[in-house]
Amino acid sequence: MKTENAWKKYSEKTEVFDFCEKYKSFMSTCKTERECVTEMVQQAEAAGYRNLNEVIENGESLKPGDKVYANNMGKCLAMYIIGEEPMEKGMRILGAHIDSPRLDLKQNPLYEDQEQALLDTHYYGGVKKYQWVTLPMALHGAVAKKNGEVVNVVIGEDGDDPVVGISDLLIHLSAKQLQKTAAEVIEGENLNVLVGSMPLDGKEEEPVRAQILSILKEKYDMEEEDFLSAEFEVVPAGPARDYGLDRSMIMAYGHDDRVCSYPSFMATLAQDKVKYTSVCLLVDKEEIGSVGATGMQSRFFENTTAEVMYAAGQYSELLLRRALKNSMMLSSDVSAAFDPNYPEVMEKKNSAYLGHGITFNKYTGSRGKGGSNDANPEYIAKLRKIMDDNQVSFQTAELGKVDQGGGGTIAYILANYNMEVIDCGVAVLNMHAPWEIASKVDIYEAYRGYCAFLAAETK
Numbered sequence: 001m002k003t004e005n006a007w008k009k010y011s012e013k014t015e016v017f018d019f020c021e022k023y024k025s026f027m028s029t030c031k032t033e034r035e036c037v038t039e040m041v042q043q044a045e046a047a048g049y050r051n052l053n054e055v056i057e058n059g060e061s062l063k064p065g066d067k068v069y070a071n072n073m074g075k076c077l078a079m080y081i082i083g084e085e086p087m088e089k090g091m092r093i094l095g096a097h098i099d100s101p102r103l104d105l106k107q108n109p110l111y112e113d114q115e116q117a118l119l120d121t122h123y124y125g126g127v128k129k130y131q132w133v134t135l136p137m138a139l140h141g142a143v144a145k146k147n148g149e150v151v152n153v154v155i156g157e158d159g160d161d162p163v164v165g166i167s168d169l170l171i172h173l174s175a176k177q178l179q180k181t182a183a184e185v186i187e188g189e190n191l192n193v194l195v196g197s198m199p200l201d202g203k204e205e206e207p208v209r210a211q212i213l214s215i216l217k218e219k220y221d222m223e224e225e226d227f228l229s230a231e232f233e234v235v236p237a238g239p240a241r242d243y244g245l246d247r248s249m250i251m252a253y254g255h256d257d258r259v260c261s262y263p264s265f266m267a268t269l270a271q272d273k274v275k276y277t278s279v280c281l282l283v284d285k286e287e288i289g290s291v292g293a294t295g296m297q298s299r300f301f302e303n304t305t306a307e308v309m310y311a312a313g314q315y316s317e318l319l320l321r322r323a324l325k326n327s328m329m330l331s332s333d334v335s336a337a338f339d340p341n342y343p344e345v346m347e348k349k350n351s352a353y354l355g356h357g358i359t360f361n362k363y364t365g366s367r368g369k370g371g372s373n374d375a376n377p378e379y380i381a382k383l384r385k386i387m388d389d390n391q392v393s394f395q396t397a398e399l400g401k402v403d404q405g406g407g408g409t410i411a412y413i414l415a416n417y418n419m420e421v422i423d424c425g426v427a428v429l430n431m432h433a434p435w436e437i438a439s440k441v442d443i444y445e446a447y448r449g450y451c452a453f454l455a456a457e458t459k
Contacts, residue, residue: 003353003356003357003393003394003395004356004393005355005356006355006356006357006393006441006442006445007248007355007441009391009393010441015444016440016441016444017247017440019266019443019444019447020250020440020443020444022266023240023250023259023262023263023443024239024240024241024242024250024252025240026039026258026262027239027240027250027252027253027254027255027258027262028157028238028239028240028252030258031100031138031140031233031235031253031254032140032233032235033075033076033098033099033284033294034074034075034142034152034231035140036077036098036258036261036282037071037074037075037076037077037098037282038074040077040265040282041069041071041077043265043269044067044069044079044269047067047269048067049067049068049069049079050066050067050068050069051068051069051070051071052068052069052070052080052304052307052308052311053070055068055311056307056311060311061311061312061313062082062308062311062312063082063312064082064083064084064273065081065082065272065273066081066082067079067080067081067082068080068082068308068311070300070304070307072293072294072298072300072304073293073294074142075098075099075284075294076098076282076283076284076294076300077098077280077281077282078279078280078281078282078300078301078304079265079268079279079280079281080277080278080279080308081268081271081273081274081277081278081279082277082308082312083274083275083276083277083278084273084274084275084276085275085276085277086314086319087277087305087308087309087312087314087319087323088314088319088322088323088326089276089322089323089326090276090323090325090326090327090328090419091276091277091278091279091305091323091327091328092274092276092277092278092279092327092328092329092453092454092456093278093279093280093281093327093328093329093330093414093419094264094267094268094278094279094280094281094329094330094332094450094453094454095264095279095281095282095283095296095329095330095331095332095410095414096257096260096261096264096281096282096283096331096332096333096425097257097261097282097283097284097285097286097287097290097296097333097410098257098258098261098282098283098284099124099125099257099284099285099286099287100125100235100253100254100256100257100258100287101123101124101125101126101127101256101287101432102123102124102125102233102234102235103121103122103123103124103132103137103191103193103233103234103235104121104122104123104124104231104232104233104234105119105120105121105122105141105193105227105230105231105232105233105234106120106121106122107227107228108120108227108228109121109227109232110195110209110212110213110224110227111209112206112208112209115197115199115207115208116194116196116197116208117194117195117196117197117208117209117211117212118192118193118194118195119164119192119193119195119232119234120192121191121192121193121234122188123188123191124233124287124288125287125288125432126287126432127432128182128432128433129183129185129186129187129188129191130182130185130186131433131434132166132186132191132434133165133166133167133168133186133191134165134166134167134168135165135166135236135237135434136156136163136164136165136236136237136238137156137163137164137165137166137193137234137235137236137237138154138155138156138157138161138163138164138234138235138236138237138238139153139154139155139156139164139232139233139234140153140154140232140233140235141153141154141230141231141232141233142230142231143220143222143226143229143230144226144229144230145226145229146229151220151221151222153220153222153232156237157237157238157239161237163237164193164194164195164234165193165194166190166191166192166193166194167194168186193234195212196208196209196211196212196215198211199211200214235253235254235434236253236434236435240252240253243437247440248355248439248440248441249354249437249438249439249440250437250438250440250443251435251436251437252435252436252438253434253435253436254436255334255426255428255431255436255437255438256333256334256428256431256432256436257286257332257333257334257425259334259425259426259428259436259438259443259446260332260333260334260425260426260446261282261332263332263426263443263444263446263447263450264280264282264330264332264450265280265282266447267280267447267450267451267453267454268280268450268454270451271451271454271455274454274455275457276457277308278454279305281301283295283296283300283301283410286333286409286410290410290413296410296413296414297413302320302324305320305323305324306320309323324417324418324419325417325418325419326419327417327419327420328379328382328419328420328421328453329411329414329419329420329421329422330421330422330423330424330450330453331373331409331410331411331414331421331422331423331424331425332424332425332446332450333409333410333411333423333424333425334425334426334427334428334431335352335359335361335397335399335423335425335426335427335428336351336352336397336399336400336427336428336431337351337352337353337354337427337428337429337437337438337439338351338352338353338354338427339429345400345401345404345405346400346401347398347400347401347402350396350397350398351397351398352395352397352427353395353427354427354429354437354438354439354442355439355441355442356393356395356427356442357392357393357394357395357441357442357445357449358387358392358393358394358395358424358425358426358442358445358446358449359394359395359396359397359424359425359426359427359442360380360383360394360395360396360397360422360423360424361396361397361398361399361422361423361424361425362374362375362380362396362422362423363375363398363423364399364406364407364408364409364411364423365406365407365408366405366406366407366408367402367403367406370406371406371408371412372406372408372411372412373409373411373412373415373421373422373423375420375421375422375423376420379420379422380422382458383422383424383453385458386452386453386456386458387449387452389452390448390449390451390452392445392448392449392452393441393445394445394449395427397427409423411423424449425446426438426439426442426443426446427439427442
């Protein structure tokens with residue numbers, strides 16, 4: 001069962017390119033989960049969404065058509081459009097994650113060694129460590145001070161900004177290094193970011209380190225101790241760019257999973273009135289197991305849904321359980337695109353291809369489907385009809401050959417509520433590398449597919 005290239009149905013490609021220009025702008029600006037939530041809250045409020053906390057504090061009621069959002073610690077966002085049907089009949093949920101693999105600064109990161117100032121890091125998520133050296137990198141962070149002030153820091157994105165990076169051993173002296181396996185050629189403790197080499201005038205002890213501290217003090221009023229209550233992420237510097245001579249693809253940091261979270265968000269903004277309550281759920285910490293207060297395994301979504309139902313006059317513990325059980329969800333996460341350079345790890349009949357539309361993964365997991373959600377065929381049949389009725393290009397795929405590896409998403413966590421869930425997202429090349437590749441038409445088809453899912457009136 002071959003799928004058609006989705007580009008073929010667009011004689012006029014303006015709508016695809018226009019949507020992806022906005023996506024590129026978003027990806028160039030929002031490189032951390034905090035930055036994503038800040039930007040999305042601004043856009044949501046401009047589109048008429050209200051902060052759920054205000055509704056609760058004012059004792060207001062929600063009615064069909066009302067739009068609210070909940071911001072969880074600045075790293076996780078849930079948006080609701082109240083539907084015409086009672087919430088106990090189920091919701092339509094688009095769930096994605098907004099965290100991406102990166103390097104995090106340790107809490108006590110700054111040190112000087114042989115008149116070079118460096119920052120110590122701890123990588124976040126599954127990365128090939130050798131891919132993260134010799135690249136221009138930027139620092140994105142939030143510094144929480146003892147007085148309650150939070151200072152946002154971005155260094156390396158403006159054209160006039162300096163960049164930082166991690167050095168690698170020169171080829172002339174790397175004979176032993178090249179004997180190591182790819183997993184060992186760059187070790188985690190050696191992912192130290194070079195940030196300076198000029199001594200501070202008049203400073204005798206660790207003058208280069210002192211110079212960096214003086215810069216941070218001058219620009220951000222930041223003391224060294226403020227690193228203790230700061231979160232800094234080291235990410236590739238520079239904007240998302242068109243990829244390919246035909247400009248058919250986008251190269252960006254963080255396609256996994258913002259290439260799904262952005263279309264999910266935009267599809268939710270595009271809805272006005274819906275039959276079933278629509279939810280866009282954008283979470284943190286997926287890359288390290290969906291743990292913590294802002295990960296999918298927290299009670300944030302369940303608690304927030306209870307608050308929404310209460311404000312809509314529909315809450316009881318039983319009705320909440322029914323609402324969760326009767327819901328349908330698309331776990332909007334990326335899939336591995338077929339790479340002609342590495343065909344040996346893919347099974348061609350069950351692979352996702354760039355340009356062939358949105359991708360459904362009935363299951364993920366590793367080897368014997370371990371750790372996977374495995375979607376029901378009845379649910380897949382409903383989704384096939386929704387996509388076909390709306391002329392959305394879609395394909396199905398697995399994450400590589402059976403014994404090659406595997407991966408996971410947030411799908412199984414939502415499935416624990418006994419709701420219908422399937423993974424549904426965009427195929428990506430270079431997944432988890434500093435720069436990932438996605439097809440513009442796949443991104444647009446994801447948006448169209450998510451819109452169709454939210455608007456569908458079928459039960």
